[in-house]
Amino acid sequence: MNYHQLNEQDIAYLISIVGEEHAFVGKNIEKDYAHDELGTVSAYPDIHVFAFDKSHVSNIMKYAYEKNIPVTVRGSGTGLVGACVPLYGGILLDLSKMNKIIELDKTNLTLRVEPGVLLMDIYEHVEKENLFYAPDPGEKSATIGGNISTNAGGMRAIKYGVTRDWVRGLEVVLPDGEMVQLGGKVVKNSTGYGLKDLIIGSEGTLAIIVEATLKLIPKPKKTVSLLVPFASREDAIQAAPQLIMEHVLPTALEFLEKQSLQYSETFLGKKIPHNNYNAYLLISYDGNNEQAIEEDVEIASALCVDKYKALDVFLVDTEERRKSVWTVRGGFLEAIKASTSQIDECDVVLPRSNIGAFLEYVRKVSDDLKIRIPYFGHVGDGNLHIYLCKDDFSDDEWQEKLKVGFQALYEKAFSFGGLVSGEHGIGYAKREFMRKQLGEKQLAIMRGIKASFDPKHILNPGKVI
């Protein structure tokens, strides 16, 4: 790409839009803004600007479009595939301070937010009104704009779906600065091509989200979790799809294995109760009627013990137990990161029937390559998070093992009907694998779509396609 190199005049103009205290240039750009959470790729922008409202975004894009300057949008920077890294320099457009909750509409059960609002702030805001935003990605300090841009999933996807299912409308700024409204406060929509659904998951390459209208529902009055231990990984993983099939949809159905559990316990200095088993399912049910949930728990417990070889069933019913179990579960990624010098991730999603066989293969790759590969996963929805760990390997060895390891894992996943990414996206890091899976034809269509939105290719170049 042949982009315009920012000069002093450009910098001065951009500063004039957001104000001097909100723009950073050269050595004043903090190191953290050159990479994301995993840091597998890194690059500095020419200018890092914080936008405070949609007119800032629109004015910056008008200028960038006219001058042919690349623009990369950033939220909290919690991504894992390098999507917010300004590979071609230019403008790093930071929306983390566009973080106002605009309107909670109780009649239409919608929440209008700016893109920089954090997931945890959304939960807090709506739950005190007895309302519920169901998507539950692990990283609660991610922005909603980032969640929408990766179509984030999380632990409640099995029952409540993913971020896509909870976005009713978007207001976006197009690469030329024009603002358009997609969808709205409406439940149904068959009005032309699904542009809103195209923006969702497009990782900042098609348009910039400046406002989102989220769907809410009345908050389920009660949630109960079960910690169900098994003698082996195989037993636990086989139980999961059976339990879904033979009972009701749980709210969450997570798989824990001794190894990841120990990393997390060590990292957090906390232990879960009953932590001496090889493998567990962590199962939740929610609802409004106490008796109905008790019945769900009873049926599930009986099925687990009588039919699926569970060794026991522990009710996670006190606030203390709930906190310890879910905190340890939530600490997996941080713990694995802390256990080594560098990690890279495989975020495949598979039909849930194939998880057992796939994890078997992961163990084989780990043995063959002599590399540590901890993992954890949402067995309820088939999405696994698998981490290759650098440990004491040299940079060259690490690159080689990553190459061979990823190739093996993705190929096996494809053969099982899996896809490259369940919820973390493609960004920079997974482009090669997506290309392999989808093939040239789908890529060509995607490139055509990209050109329809962004004919000058100034929005987040080098990502996704």
Place this chain on the structure above:
Amino acid sequence: MNYHQLNEQDIAYLISIVGEEHAFVGKNIEKDYAHDELGTVSAYPDIHVFAFDKSHVSNIMKYAYEKNIPVTVRGSGTGLVGACVPLYGGILLDLSKMNKIIELDKTNLTLRVEPGVLLMDIYEHVEKENLFYAPDPGEKSATIGGNISTNAGGMRAIKYGVTRDWVRGLEVVLPDGEMVQLGGKVVKNSTGYGLKDLIIGSEGTLAIIVEATLKLIPKPKKTVSLLVPFASREDAIQAAPQLIMEHVLPTALEFLEKQSLQYSETFLGKKIPHNNYNAYLLISYDGNNEQAIEEDVEIASALCVDKYKALDVFLVDTEERRKSVWTVRGGFLEAIKASTSQIDECDVVLPRSNIGAFLEYVRKVSDDLKIRIPYFGHVGDGNLHIYLCKDDFSDDEWQEKLKVGFQALYEKAFSFGGLVSGEHGIGYAKREFMRKQLGEKQLAIMRGIKASFDPKHILNPGKVI
């Protein structure tokens, strides 16, 4: 558009693909295949062919692409906006006989079907296995391919979402005949742009669906409906969003008014119980626990009577009552059609807070234009079906009233945050209104998307964009 005019050689080749008994030319093309359910636009193809498997579709498209022949796909022809009418002649590609249910996968809770499978056959197939496909459009003899192509909604959208939310994967034939797989048996997907979601709702203009993988859930064990009478339309409509807000999400929340009720009762020769009120809400709750549903019903009943001015609450609890109420509700469109010489429809969707004010305006337009405008609606999700009736007007008067009436209705809907179509699509009939609402910029992007899939514009020309 400058398309190739089919000659004898083309016809012979196309016949050779599907076999002589499955292709019809000239006077052998039945009149019904020149229009859809509403018949507001009509045109004959040069050839009407039934495809029996995906290779037929692929081979026909390869030929059409090479020769530059327009192709319009048809399912059951139950559409209301002319989307399946071959405006430019060419090939009418009928998929209604590609109607095999390929695989019910209980482990992954998915159903693989050909596009011509009827909605009612899907229900029957999965419900006997205690599984549930939740989308519930009124027209049960529609094909699943048609449902996907319009992103059909239906009565359970408020709780379970629309067709889009129940499609896990699609296999499609592109305009040049190449076949690609989008999504699969997976719950999550963040692998590049959402092409599957782009095909959903694109009304046969981007690619041809030859297989769909649908999501299923365990079937709720019990459903109860309430028929709740009110003294006036206003009271009923005000109650709806309050009930959603102050209780749980109902499975369905429909609005019935005396007039539409009477049309349907007369048409069907059936009466609902307690049919002497001005307006009703028809409310359903489903679940697995008897007591929980009883509690839902109790709370809802108390709220309706004590807080929302309901005159009574009738439990629709016997099979006979259920049948009579839902049959009469299901007969609205047929009854309105039968009451006049011609109708045309406005399928707007609004934020549910604005339904009352909008229906007020519908009555005003009806009075001002002196035209009969019956309607009914999904008040739970804000989607209204409003019918202008030709009655004794001349063709010219009818066209004039349609023009003025639709313009007024859509403009008012837009001012209320509504959209042109909630579930019936744009097709041929609503293009002008969509253009007005979305504006030139969005249309240009949609045209770019169209060109990325279909550079020769041979797929369903003259529709949507």
